Amino acid sequence: MTRTSPETAVPDAPVGDGPTARSGAAARRWAGRVGSAVIVVWGAATAAFLAQIAQPGDRATAVLNLRTGQVQERSPDELAPINAEYGFDRSAPGQYLDYLGGLLRGELGTSYQQHRPVWDVISEQIAPTLALSVTALVLAWVLMLAWVLLTAGRGRVAAGWGSAVDSFLASMPQYWLGVVLLLGFAYGLGLFPVVGGSGPVALVLPALTLALPLAGFLAQSTRTEFERVLEQPFVLSARLRGSGDLAVRLRHVLRHAAFAPLTLTGWALGATISGAVIVETVFTRRGIGRTLVSAVESQDLPIVTGIVVLTAVVYVVINLVLDALYPLIDPRVTP
Amino acid sequence: MSSATVTTPADPAEATASAGPAIVVENLRVSFAGREVVHGVSFSAEPGTCLAIVGESGSGKSVSARSLVGLAGPGAEVRADTLSVGGVDVRGLGERAWRRIRGDRVGFVLQDALVSLDPVRPVGREIAEALRVHGTVPRADRREKVLELLRSAAVPDPELRAAQRSGELSGGLRQRALIASALAADPEVVVADEPTTALDVTVQAQVLELLADLKRAGRTIVLISHDLSVVAHLADHVLVMADGRVVEEGAAETILTAPREPYTQALIQAVPGAGTRGRRLSPVPPVPLPDRGRGGAVAREDADPDGPPVLVARDLVKDFPLPDGSRLRAVDGVGFALRAGSTLGVVGESGSGKSTTARLALALEPADRGTVELRGQAWSGLAERHRRARRGAISVVSQDPLSSFDPRWDVERILLDAVGHAAYPTAAARRERVTDLVARVGLTPDLLARRPLTLSGGQRQRVAIARALAPDPDVVVLDEAVSALDVSVQAQILDLLVDLQQAFGLAYLFISHDLGVISHLSDHVLVMKDGRVVEEGHPEQIFTAPVDPYTRRLVASLRSLGAGAGAGRPADHRPDLERTTS
Numbered sequence: 006m007t008r009t010s011p012e013t014a015v016p017d018a019p020v021g022d023g024p025t026a027r028s029g030a031a032a033r034r035w036a037g038r039v040g041s042a043v044i045v046v047w048g049a050a051t052a053a054f055l056a057q058i059a060q061p062g063d064r065a066t067a068v069l070n071l072r073t074g075q076v077q078e079r080s081p082d083e084l085a086p087i088n089a090e091y092g093f094d095r096s097a098p099g100q101y102l103d104y105l106g107g108l109l110r111g112e113l114g115t116s117y118q119q120h121r122p123v124w125d126v127i128s129e130q131i132a133p134t135l136a137l138s139v140t141a142l143v144l145a146w147v148l149m150l151a152w153v154l155l156t157a158g159r160g161r162v163a164a165g166w167g168s169a170v171d172s173f174l175a176s177m178p179q180y181w182l183g184v185v186l187l188l189g190f191a192y193g194l195g196l197f198p199v200v201g202g203s204g205p206v207a208l209v210l211p212a213l214t215l216a217l218p219l220a221g222f223l224a225q226s227t228r229t230e231f232e233r234v235l236e237q238p239f240v241l242s243a244r245l246r247g248s249g250d251l252a253v254r255l256r257h258v259l260r261h262a263a264f265a266p267l268t269l270t271g272w273a274l275g276a277t278i279s280g281a282v283i284v285e286t287v288f289t290r291r292g293i294g295r296t297l298v299s300a301v302e303s304q305d306l307p308i309v310t311g312i313v314v315l316t317a318v319v320y321v322v323i324n325l326v327l328d329a330l331y332p333l334i335d336p337r338v339t340p
Numbered sequence: 341m342s343s344a345t346v347t348t349p350a351d352p353a354e355a356t357a358s359a360g361p362a363i364v365v366e367n368l369r370v371s372f373a374g375r376e377v378v379h380g381v382s383f384s385a386e387p388g389t390c391l392a393i394v395g396e397s398g399s400g401k402s403v404s405a406r407s408l409v410g411l412a413g414p415g416a417e418v419r420a421d422t423l424s425v426g427g428v429d430v431r432g433l434g435e436r437a438w439r440r441i442r443g444d445r446v447g448f449v450l451q452d453a454l455v456s457l458d459p460v461r462p463v464g465r466e467i468a469e470a471l472r473v474h475g476t477v478p479r480a481d482r483r484e485k486v487l488e489l490l491r492s493a494a495v496p497d498p499e500l501r502a503a504q505r506s507g508e509l510s511g512g513l514r515q516r517a518l519i520a521s522a523l524a525a526d527p528e529v530v531v532a533d534e535p536t537t538a539l540d541v542t543v544q545a546q547v548l549e550l551l552a553d554l555k556r557a558g559r560t561i562v563l564i565s566h567d568l569s570v571v572a573h574l575a576d577h578v579l580v581m582a583d584g585r586v587v588e589e590g591a592a593e594t595i596l597t598a599p600r601e602p603y604t605q606a607l608i609q610a611v612p613g614a615g616t617r618g619r620r621l622s623p624v625p626p627v628p629l630p631d632r633g634r635g636g637a638v639a640r641e642d643a644d645p646d647g648p649p650v651l652v653a654r655d656l657v658k659d660f661p662l663p664d665g666s667r668l669r670a671v672d673g674v675g676f677a678l679r680a681g682s683t684l685g686v687v688g689e690s691g692s693g694k695s696t697t698a699r700l701a702l703a704l705e706p707a708d709r710g711t712v713e714l715r716g717q718a719w720s721g722l723a724e725r726h727r728r729a730r731r732g733a734i735s736v737v738s739q740d741p742l743s744s745f746d747p748r749w750d751v752e753r754i755l756l757d758a759v760g761h762a763a764y765p766t767a768a769a770r771r772e773r774v775t776d777l778v779a780r781v782g783l784t785p786d787l788l789a790r791r792p793l794t795l796s797g798g799q800r801q802r803v804a805i806a807r808a809l810a811p812d813p814d815v816v817v818l819d820e821a822v823s824a825l826d827v828s829v830q831a832q833i834l835d836l837l838v839d840l841q842q843a844f845g846l847a848y849l850f851i852s853h854d855l856g857v858i859s860h861l862s863d864h865v866l867v868m869k870d871g872r873v874v875e876e877g878h879p880e881q882i883f884t885a886p887v888d889p890y891t892r893r894l895v896a897s898l899r900s901l902g903a904g905a906g907a908g909r910p911a912d913h914r915p916d917l918e919r920t921t922s
Binding site: 029030160237238239241242243244246248249250252260261335337 | 411435439440441442443444447450451452455456469473505507522525
């Protein structure tokens with residue numbers, strides 16, 4: 006008698022209009038989700054803009070100095086065209102509205118240093134980073150699944166080793182792991198290129214650097230639920246029907262235990278982009294991470310802002326996708 | 341053990357089965373990590389008969405049955421002189437060979453299909469799994485076979501039901517779907533481990549009838565239960581187990597009507613019902629109740645069964661919004677009056693609104709309409725701060741006390757927390773009160789230092805009752821308070837409740853799905869269905885001359901379950917139930 010969820014209650018709906026009311030409620034929930042996603046992106050964009058405004062010193066001087074590579078005082082005559090180009094001469098709210106308007110049109114502004122649209126700079130660099138992130142995620146899932154399927158619920162010794170390795174992996178710092186992999190497999194064994202390189206082989210070590218700690222995190226979150234579900238009567242029922250152990254784990258248990266790691270995956274995609282900062286530097290790869298580092302070093306704020314907003318969008322989109330996935334995995338979840 | 345081979349009924353499918361017993365177990369011993377929990381148990385069963393293994397939790401009955409399919413539990417060490425299924429010696433089988441036994445030779449039905457079927461998969465796929473594993477039918481024919489299995493398990497609309505998940509089915513339908521999945525690969529032996537425990541009484545009768553059909557079709561049924569009335573319905577031979585040993589065995593009729601062993605006798609005596617009113621159910625002597633001071637019997641001299649009611653409910657209505665936006669009327673015009681020293685039984689199946697009625701009486705939920713009065717004063721419709729001072733006058737004991745205790749607190753702290761500071765101002769007085777409460781519910785003071793997790797189910801329920809008594813209530817709401825207990829423990833708790841009521845003039849609002857318990861305890865009974873009271877009256881009248889058709893159906897189910905030994909009972913004695921009702 007307590008099957009109520011107040012936030013979905015529709016007090017005035019007449020009794021008995023089930024299906025319509027249900028799809029209506031689902032539509033309202035989705036509208037809410039998309040709305041809050043927009044608010045998250047807007048918040049990130051606003052924070053990035055405020056950081057630009059709050060930059061110490063005159064921005065036009067900074068831009069000019071960046072372009073010429075000389076640090077010196079500039080005369081108003083020199084600064085006037087820069088101020089006009091970037092709109093620095095307008096009031097702060099005016100600049101904010103310009104900036105938001107640009108975002109809505111898909112424009113991220115112009116780089117101070119390269120004097121090109123930020124979008125062009127990012128789009129040149131995004132592909133290697135996306136390849137790295139996605140490979141790392143897939144690798145993390147594969148490693149996590151194999152490890153959990155192998156060790157969860159197989160007696161105290163296996164479980165102890167299982168979770169010890171989870172914790173060890175999860176606690177490895179990426180910059181350290183990257184260097185260790187580089188020394189071991191690239192310099193030591195010579196299996197992989199040391200610097201840059203292209204093609205799938207060059208992707209292995211950087212992706213592993215991101216994937217191993219992530220696999221540890223994912224395994225930690227999966228293991229507890231996996232072991233709980235293994236004890237459930239429906240799992241015993243499946244065994245009593247004659248199902249084999251691996252079939253029981255794959256067909257029954259995994260689906261129940263996949264919720265926590267899926268939720269974490271949404272967070273992890275964002276995290277691998279910031280992880281890319283370290284990995285691309287250690288392995289000297291092209292990508293968003295290194296672009297971000299050099300943009301921060303040279304105070305090229307439009308690039309930084311662009312990457313922040315883009316990361317926020319990616320993060321929000323992946324979480325919306327996950328929200329759509331949950332009811333497919335567990336039909337009891339309301340869409 | 342019955343020595344003569346029972347002739348298999350005329351069923352061509354059974355002609356392939358071996359002529360001998362379908363299962364033979366001799367001197368079965370099971371131990372976990374060196375600790376033996378089953379000590380030399382022997383049994384056998386012929387095709388077309390039902391062997392029942394009866395025992396309370398921890399008796400080793402489930403472990404013994406699961407040894408038949410090599411799933412006694414992780415780390416179990418199973419030894420036996422004979423362990424054969426359908427003539428195959430299954431001792432020392434490898435995992436692969438075991439998998440050919442499971443589902444194919446022995447079908448297993450667990451209790452409560454809500455958790456025994458994967459809640460995220462349609463039941464049709466669960467049934468198909470057994471077909472797939474054993475290659476029973478070609479892939480293309482699986483769907484048709486699933487529908488056929490559902491149909492033969494008396495599931496109406498099999499096409500629709502196969503596509504639904506266990507949570508979308510009613511208790512009866514999902515239990516039948518579970519039975520269908522156990523039967524998929526056409527096993528000769530069906531082990532049913534507490535197959536009806538979580539079910540309402542009318543549904544219980546239907547599921548037992550389905551198992552009886554299987555028996556008549558020549559299958560061997562092994563029925564595992566703590567409930568003798570369930571066993572009476574189906575069993576030919578009964579094995580009573582306690583502490584991993586067989587206490588007594590014999591033909592069902594003999595065991596149920598003329599048991600030799602005191603343990604079996606106590607077990608049968610402990611089953612509550614209309615015929616047990618006013619008699620003690622357990623051989624345990626009553627707790628000597630202290631008769632002193634505040635809250636003692638002296639303070640309750642005003643208890644008068646004919647006096648003004650202590651709790652009155654008028655025309656209660658409660659609606660709940662559903663996720664799809666519609667509203668569910670959980671309680672619809674319920675009213676009652678409860679007098680001191682008496683028990684009002686509220687009986688109904690799951691979803692009948694009885695627990696919501698209890699929550700309205702406790703003023704834990706606001707009623708949408710109607711009023712509750714406690715001791716002649718308004719109780720519902722007030723702000724909680726106006727009620728708080730009088731909260732002690734009405735207390736509650738729930739089905740699962742464990743979850744209502746803080747697991748980090750010991751018993752003393754749990755009870756101290758419930759003793760009022762106003763009535764017992766000093767720490768010493770509160771401590772004394774706690775010692776007194778513990779004694780009232782028949783617990784020893786050394787339990788005070790223990791944590792709830794280390795207590796047995798019966799001890800926990802006694803602590804819950806002690807806590808309910810702490811503020812000296814007039815009314816105690818008991819919501820399925822004995823439903824989760826083994827029958828002998830349930831008997832002790834029911835006896836304790838009667839003793840406490842007589843000593844302190846307590847009024848009980850007793851809520852249960854169990855007609856036996858209700859008729860044992862109540863002075864007045866409300867029968868609820870779909871939020872309404874369909875019939876009320878004295879238990880004698882309700883159980884001997886029910887007027888409402890629903891009550892008649894409930895009582896018929898109870899009677900058929902409780903009536904004597906049921907082995908080979910002719911079909912015309914079956915309860916008059918619609919087979920398709922769920």
